[in-house]
Amino acid sequence: MSAVLRTRTARDLIVVIVVVFGVGSIAMLLAHVSPLIGFGALFDGAFGTKSEVAETLVQATNLLFPALGIAVAFRAGLFNIGAEGQLLLGGFAAGWVGAQFPLPGYLAIPMVLTAGTLAGGAWGAIPGFLRARFGANEVIATLMLNVVAMLLATFLVTGPLQQGGGGASETATLPKAAQLPDLIADSRLTWAFIIALVLAFVLRWVLQRTVFGYELRAAGDAPLAAKRAGIDLGRTAFVAMALSGAIAGLGGATLVSGVLHRFNIGLSPGYGFIAIAVALVGNLDPLWIIVASIAFGMLQSGGIAMQAEAGVPREVVSLVTGLVIIALAGRRVMASRRTT
Amino acid sequence: MNATLAAVLAVLGLTLVKATPLIYAALGGVLSERSGVVNIGLEGILIAGAFTSVAVSGATGNPILGALAGVVAGALVAAILAFVATRLGVDQIVAGTGLNIAALAAAAFGLVLIYHQPGASHEVPAFGKGGEATLIVLAFVMTAALQFVLARTPWGLRVRACGEDPGAAESAGIDALATRFWAVVAGGAIAALGGVYLSLAELDLYSDGMTAGRGFIALAAVIFGRWTPLGATGAALFFGFFAALQYTLQRAGVPSELMQALPYLAALVALAGLAGRVRAPAADGVPFLRS
Numbered sequence: 300m301s302a303v304l305r306t307r308t309a310r311d312l313i314v315v316i317v318v319v320f321g322v323g324s325i326a327m328l329l330a331h332v333s334p335l336i337g338f339g340a341l342f343d344g345a346f347g348t349k350s351e352v353a354e355t356l357v358q359a360t361n362l363l364f365p366a367l368g369i370a371v372a373f374r375a376g377l378f379n380i381g382a383e384g385q386l387l388l389g390g391f392a393a394g395w396v397g398a399q400f401p402l403p404g405y406l407a408i409p410m411v412l413t414a415g416t417l418a419g420g421a422w423g424a425i426p427g428f429l430r431a432r433f434g435a436n437e438v439i440a441t442l443m444l445n446v447v448a449m450l451l452a453t454f455l456v457t458g459p460l461q462q463g464g465g466g467a468s469e470t471a472t473l474p475k476a477a478q479l480p481d482l483i484a485d486s487r488l489t490w491a492f493i494i495a496l497v498l499a500f501v502l503r504w505v506l507q508r509t510v511f512g513y514e515l516r517a518a519g520d521a522p523l524a525a526k527r528a529g530i531d532l533g534r535t536a537f538v539a540m541a542l543s544g545a546i547a548g549l550g551g552a553t554l555v556s557g558v559l560h561r562f563n564i565g566l567s568p569g570y571g572f573i574a575i576a577v578a579l580v581g582n583l584d585p586l587w588i589i590v591a592s593i594a595f596g597m598l599q600s601g602g603i604a605m606q607a608e609a610g611v612p613r614e615v616v617s618l619v620t621g622l623v624i625i626a627l628a629g630r631r632v633m634a635s636r637r638t639t
Numbered sequence: 640m641n642a643t644l645a646a647v648l649a650v651l652g653l654t655l656v657k658a659t660p661l662i663y664a665a666l667g668g669v670l671s672e673r674s675g676v677v678n679i680g681l682e683g684i685l686i687a688g689a690f691t692s693v694a695v696s697g698a699t700g701n702p703i704l705g706a707l708a709g710v711v712a713g714a715l716v717a718a719i720l721a722f723v724a725t726r727l728g729v730d731q732i733v734a735g736t737g738l739n740i741a742a743l744a745a746a747a748f749g750l751v752l753i754y755h756q757p758g759a760s761h762e763v764p765a766f767g768k769g770g771e772a773t774l775i776v777l778a779f780v781m782t783a784a785l786q787f788v789l790a791r792t793p794w795g796l797r798v799r800a801c802g803e804d805p806g807a808a809e810s811a812g813i814d815a816l817a818t819r820f821w822a823v824v825a826g827g828a829i830a831a832l833g834g835v836y837l838s839l840a841e842l843d844l845y846s847d848g849m850t851a852g853r854g855f856i857a858l859a860a861v862i863f864g865r866w867t868p869l870g871a872t873g874a875a876l877f878f879g880f881f882a883a884l885q886y887t888l889q890r891a892g893v894p895s896e897l898m899q900a901l902p903y904l905a906a907l908v909a910l911a912g913l914a915g916r917v918r919a920p921a922a923d924g925v926p927f928l929r930s
Contacts, residue, residue, distance in 0.1 A: 329752055378732050380679075433911040436919070438732045440910060442679070443859060443903040446852055454896035572740055575733065612757070614747040621741025625723060628733035 314626050315580055319598075319619050326615045337611045344604020345597040351604075353486035357558060359596030360488075361567075363495040364550020365574035366592055367502055368423075368543040370583045374506060375539035376519030381426065381441025382547040383571025384448030385419040387564075389548025391452045392418030394470040394555045394562025397477040398462055407477035412494075412552045419548010420541045422448060427540025431533035437540065445571070453564055468564040479557035491553035496589065498546070503585040515539055547571065569617075573599075576620050579627040595620070650883050655775050656841065658879025660685065660833035662778040664857030665864065665871035666785050667830025671717070672866055673789060674822030675802040675815075676724045677924040679735025680716065682854025683742030684827050687712040688834025690746040693845040694753055697763035702770065705763070706835045713831020714824050716742060721823035725816045728926035739854070747847050758847055765843035774836045778872070781829060785868040798822045802920035805927035815927055833857070859906030866920060878902040 324334035345355045365382040372379035393415035402410060426440035453468060462471040479489040506512040517525040518535040526532055550570070555562050577595050581588030602616035664681045671678040678684075691712035696705025720738055723729045747757065754760050766774070789795040797818050800808040805815035833853065838845045856878055863877075864870030878901070885898045 326748060330748075378730075380732065380736055429907070429911050435907075435910040435912070436924075438677075438679075438924075439858065439862065440907060442855060443906050446855060447900050447903050450896040450900045454894055458894065569740070572736065575736060579733070612748050612751040614744040614751070617744030618741055618748060621737045621739070621744060624737025624740065625719065625734050626737075628723065628729045628731075628737060 311580070311582070311627060315623055318622050318626050322619050322622055323615060326618060327609075327611050330611050330615075332609050332611050337605055337609045340609035340611075341598070341601035341605040343601075344608065345601030347604075349483070350486050351600065353483050353488040355593070355596045355600040356492055357487045357596070358599040359592040360492045360495050361550065361554055361558070361570050362574050362577050362595050362599070363499065363589065363592040364553065365547040365571045366577035366581065366588050367495075367499055367585055368419075368546035368550070369574055369578040370581070370585060370588055371502065371506075371515070371546065372423075372539055372543035373578060373583050374519050375515045375535060376522060377427075377430070377536055377539055377543075378438045379423065379426075379441050379540060379543045380438055380575070381423065381444050381448075381544070381571070382574055383567060383569065384441070384445035385422045385544040385547035386551040386554075386567055386571050387452055388422045388448050388551070389415035389419035390551030390555045390566050391456060391470075391562050392548070393552035394473065395456075395460055395462070397473040397556065398471040398561070401474045402476065404476040407474065408479060408556065411473070411477050411556045412549060415552020415555070416545045416549045419551060420545030422548070423544015424537065424541035427537040427544075430540065431537040437536070449564075452562075456562065456564060470562040472561045473556060477556060478560055479553060487558050489553070489557035491557040494553060495550075498549075499585040499589050502546075506585070511538075547574075568599075573617075573620050576624045576627070579624065650880075650887070653883035654876065654880045656771075656879075657882040658876045659775050659778045660836045660841075660853055661857050661860055661875035661879060662782065662872050663833030663836065664830045664854055665860040665875050666778075666781055666868055667713075667717075667826035667828075667833075668857055668861040669864070669866055669868050669871045670785060670789070670798070670826035670829065671823045672861060672923050673802045673920055674798045674819045675805060675920060675922040675925065675927065676721065676819055676823050677731045677735065678717070678720065678823065678826060678830075679732050679858070680720050680738035680742075680854075681830055681857050682850055682852065683735075683739040684713045684716050684830045685834040685837070685850040685854050686739075686742045686746050687716045688831030689838035689849060690749060690834075690845045692835045693760050693763050693838045694749065696765065696839060697753075697761065700764050702764050702766050702839050705839055706766075706832075709835040709839075710828045710831045713834065714828040717827020717830070718820075718824050720827075721820045724823065724926065725820045728928040731924055731926070743847075746845065750845070750847070760845045762843045763839075765839045771836075771840040774832070774840050777832075781832075782868050782872040785829075789868065799920070801927075802922055805922055805925075809929070816929070819927070830854075830857070856902045859902045862906050862919075863902075863909045865909075865918075866923075874905075878905075 327334045327337035346352055365386050369379055369382050393411045396414040397411040426437045429435035429440050430437045456468055479491050482488045514530045518532055577591045581591035598616045602613040605611045606613040668678050668681050688709040692705040692709030695708035696702045723734050724731045751757055797813050801815045801818045808815045860871050860874035864874040881898055881901050885895055889895045
């Protein structure tokens with residue numbers, strides 16, 4: 300019940316802050332570092348200079364796309380744990396198509412982003428279809444498909460679709476025309492950030508103000524009532540999962556087109572999983588998810604400085620992220636399983 | 640002994656080595672899910688077992704103490720999931736996902752704290768061949784024991800009742816929350832043995848990522864094995880067999896990625912009900928809260 304799931308925001312915020320600073324401090328003390336120095340290095344590394352702020356926003360962008368995708372599925376009562384795989388395949392499709400077909404700028408970027416969106420959407424549609432047609436549990440399906448996506452991308456990029464040869468697990472470099480333009484010169488921050496922000500506002504509008512959004516939320520909040528009201532739960536599940544995957548896939552495409560300029564099999568340090576925390580902290584509301592993505596983007600970019608400057612292993616960031624997910628899952632009674 | 644026979648025996652031996660950690664993890668998953676708690680955190684439990692057993696074996700010089708500590712660590716990690724799942728009625732899947740992320744990070748953090756190096760621990764006293772054989776045999780003994788416990792004992796009946804209909808179980812005087820809690824914790828202890836096997840029997844150290852998604856393959860084995868201990872162990876052996884064949888088939892031109900994807904594809908097929916009817920326990924994954 301996403302209605303139940305979305306209450307208690309203030310309490311959640313306190314829980315998150317306690318977990319982040321409490322567990323973070325304990326971990327820093329274990330590493331013989333004063334938490335003041337550790338967190339100081341983290342914040343300084345995330346916001347100290349203009350280029351560090353840019354890098355924080357880069358990380359926020361990379362988390363914002365999959366988090367928005369996850370939120371769409373969660374709002375429909377579907378647990379999409381597969382954003383990581385959807386993002387990866389989106390990135391691969393974008394990188395391969397972009398390097399394979401050199402087009403002029405006004406066509407190249409839309410083509411690359413569309414390829415990523417379609418690939419991610421297709422990968423999300425599989426569990427959606429299995430759910431709608433066979434009633435297969437989408438959680439397990441998306442979990443399995445994450446690993447299959449990794450294997451498929453590895454196979455394609457080193458096998459039949461390799462570019463440049465040598466068996467390297469990456470595509471060729473994208474031509475300049477297919478690279479998203481920088482937002483701030485000499486940083487990795489590109490127009491991807493703006494696209495993500497616009498997408499968040501559009502999704503908010505779609506969820507709150509359109510018939511489709513209403514059906515989606517109804518299917519998540521009260522599946523039985525939605526069914527009686529004539530909403531096709533199977534179709535909603537399929538569309539929601541495909542849309543969710545498409546958004547994550549678009550994220551993978553912007554990561555390739557904007558940040559890395561090529562697909563590499565290790566392009567995501569787990570954005571699709573961290574994004575679960577981002578979506579939950581953002582209360583599954585696209586606008587709050589923007590805020591949450593910047594907070595987690597800060598942990599990602601500042602974590603590197605924390606390790607370099609203060610000597611705190613950056614695994615602390617992942618540890619805290621995992622615990623935030625457990626803590627927030629602990630505050631919410633989720634929907635009873637939908638009946639399709 | 641001719642060469643063909645030797646090759647066949649080598650593959651069968653490797654099958655047992657590859658299957659054993661999967662069997663332990665899958666048995667843990669079966670016990671947890673039959674009580675009604677989906678354990679996505681199996682991967683995290685394997686990591687906890689593998690890391691803790693190495694750390695304690697290294698500190699005490701005694702691999703048996705290490706193994707016991709690993710089992711306790713697995714039970715404790717499972718207890719976190721069990722607590723939030725039974726007492727707070729949370730979404731078990733989201734919590735399990737968080738558990739995996741946290742366990743991987745905690746082990747990586749622990750490596751830096753204890754060994755002052757990222758990536759891998761030092762070599763520690765381990766079991767060797769004799770201990771490895773014992774753990775392999777124990778996996779099959781455990782399978783039979785769990786099958787018996789679930790099918791034939793009062794506690795097994797209570798566990799299954801809580802997985803099918805916790806409300807009805809409570810009406811019959813069973814404490815559904817406590818039953819689920821202890822089933823998940825016991826499942827965590829069993830699954831952790833898979834981690835112990837990886838780090839102290841197959842190897843003699845812990846390295847980041849050494850569990851390599853076996854917790855998820857085990858989850859696939861639970862489904863493919865239709866939520867029974869015998870079925871799950873059969874599925875684990877099946878997946879282990881293909882893992883053992885991987886090198887042979889790769890030389891014959893079969894892409895290794897296809898072989899690695901097999902357990903997951905098999906689970907998807909089973910999930911979709913394309914390989915005969917598959918039914919999860921009715922209340923699997925459904926939080927139970929007393930009203």
